[in-house]
Amino acid sequence: MSRLELIDENIRNIPEYVPGKSIEETAKKYGLDPASIIKLGSNENPLGPSPKAVQAILEYASKVHLYPSADAGELVDALSIYLNIPTSSICAAGPGMDGLLDNLMRLLIKEGDEVIIPIPTFSYYEIAARANGASVVYVERKGDFTVDIGAIQKAVSSRTKVVFLCSPNNPSGDVVPESDVRILLESFRGLVFVDEAYVEFADHSITDLVMEYDNLVVGRTFSKIFGLAGLRLGYGIMPYWLKKEYMKIATPFNVSLPAVKAGVAAISDKLHIEKSIAMVKEGRKYLQEQIPFKVYDSMANFVLVDVSPLNASEVCEKLLEKGIIVRDCRSFKGAGPSLIRVTVGTKEQNMRVVNAFRSV
Incomplete structure (x- = not known):
């Protein structure tokens, strides 16, 4: 009996959770300065926590x-x-x-x-x-x-x-x-x-x-x-x-x-909450209007982009080379090969993302 058989078969067959890429692994893989990388793949608040x-x-x-x-x-x-x-x-x-x-x-x-x-x-x-x-x-x-x-x-x-x-x-x-x-x-x-x-x-x-x-x-x-x-x-x-x-x-x-x-x-901290909501609503609208692919309506702090006829993996790769981390949605069951999720960032980050999509 292999040691793996100690684990319940139902557990062994569960697909692994796929997290968003980190700044550290992206910097190492592409030879980038970590400070130059923007992380818009995990739906975090770019304003950080309340003071x-x-x-x-x-x-x-x-x-x-x-x-x-x-x-x-x-x-x-x-x-x-x-x-x-x-x-x-x-x-x-x-x-x-x-x-x-x-x-x-x-x-x-x-x-x-x-x-x-x-x-x-x-x-x-x-x-x-x-x-x-x-x-x-x-x-x-x-x-x-x-x-x-x-x-x-x-x-x-x-x-x-x-x-x-x-x-x-x-x-x-x-x-x-x-x-x-x-x-x-x-x-x-x-x-x-x-x-x-x-x-x-x-x-x-x-x-x-x-x-x-x-x-x-x-x-x-x-x-x-x-x-x-x-x-x-x-x-x-x-x-x-x-x-x-x-x-x-x-x-x-x-x-x-x-x-x-x-x-x-x-x-x-109601002020921080209100500031975060305002940033997302403004940035969400900007991304929906400016990204040159189909962008779905969203009520979250991210937008879903369909880059077809291109493939999500190749577009994400191009963005990673530019120091921009977004989420390739192929790991989502039923999502298909052309969907990318982009977290709403600060105004400057959003502009950089739009320019990157345009260059693709």
């Missing part, structure tokens, strides 16, 4: 020998005010929203269950579900990448436990209409998970529906608008019955003390 969050990290750096509260209560209290949602429906999670997904799948999924994933979308839903024994049913999106709720309903079986929706969707940037979410919640006996990682850049959220439906979970993160991707901090909004069970299996102390304090500080 208040940085100050909180520095203040509590000397106290990391102490455990944080087991449930990150201070952060949950701050989120309750930020969202106008009771604390009984909020769970803080680490690392990032991925930790929330891992815990939910561990709680809900057993061998033989199914989950439904509309593709293309964020790949970690599949990884978390399959790692816990679920089979994945893929539902293709419409031609404009919007979700086909009717197709999802047809795909539901007696074994379906969870339907995943990403709104705004990664990598397409479209938002699932509230009416469609309601249709699914009312016609499906299982759980609907809505990923709102990018919702602060959109025009509406369905978070309030958690107070109306007992089969809805909304996942959120501090990695995008709050600029705290390196701290790996996320949270979930869910009905109380589910939170009670969730807390039984959640890893104790899973959110570090500096992350809790930085999260509370980031929420309080």
Whole structure:
């Protein structure tokens, strides 16, 4: 028996997660000065974190020998005010929203269950579900990448436990209409998970529906608008019955003390939030109008570009040679060979990206 056989076959067959390229590996490969490289492939906030969050990290750096509260209560209290949602429906999670997904799948999924994933979308839903024994049913999106709720309903079986929706969707940037979410919640006996990682850049959220439906979970993160991707901090909004069970299996102390304090500080910095949103909305419009390829409408902090008849890999290669990191979407199941996701950057970064696309 090979050592690899010690690993469950279902785990061995899971496709690896493909992250965006780093500045360090790009600089090394192309012989570039790291300072000249712009990273617009991972949907990070180019303005960085709130100065208040940085100050909180520095203040509590000397106290990391102490455990944080087991449930990150201070952060949950701050989120309750930020969202106008009771604390009984909020769970803080680490690392990032991925930790929330891992815990939910561990709680809900057993061998033989199914989950439904509309593709293309964020790949970690599949990884978390399959790692816990679920089979994945893929539902293709419409031609404009919007979700086909009717197709999802047809795909539901007696074994379906969870339907995943990403709104705004990664990598397409479209938002699932509230009416469609309601249709699914009312016609499906299982759980609907809505990923709102990018919702602060959109025009509406369905978070309030958690107070109306007992089969809805909304996942959120501090990695995008709050600029705290390196701290790996996320949270979930869910009905109380589910939170009670969730807390039984959640890893104790899973959110570090500096992350809790930085999260509370980031929420309080309304000026930084507003500045980040304004930058994205202005830059998003500029990229949509100026990139000389088809650019899909987006409500996130990125745009999806179709470079056909060219291939995404060759275009991304040309941009990398110019020190510009964007995301080749071929690793997204169902995305095809010609799609590139571009994070909205600063005004100067956006101009550089447009010029690079024009030169291609």
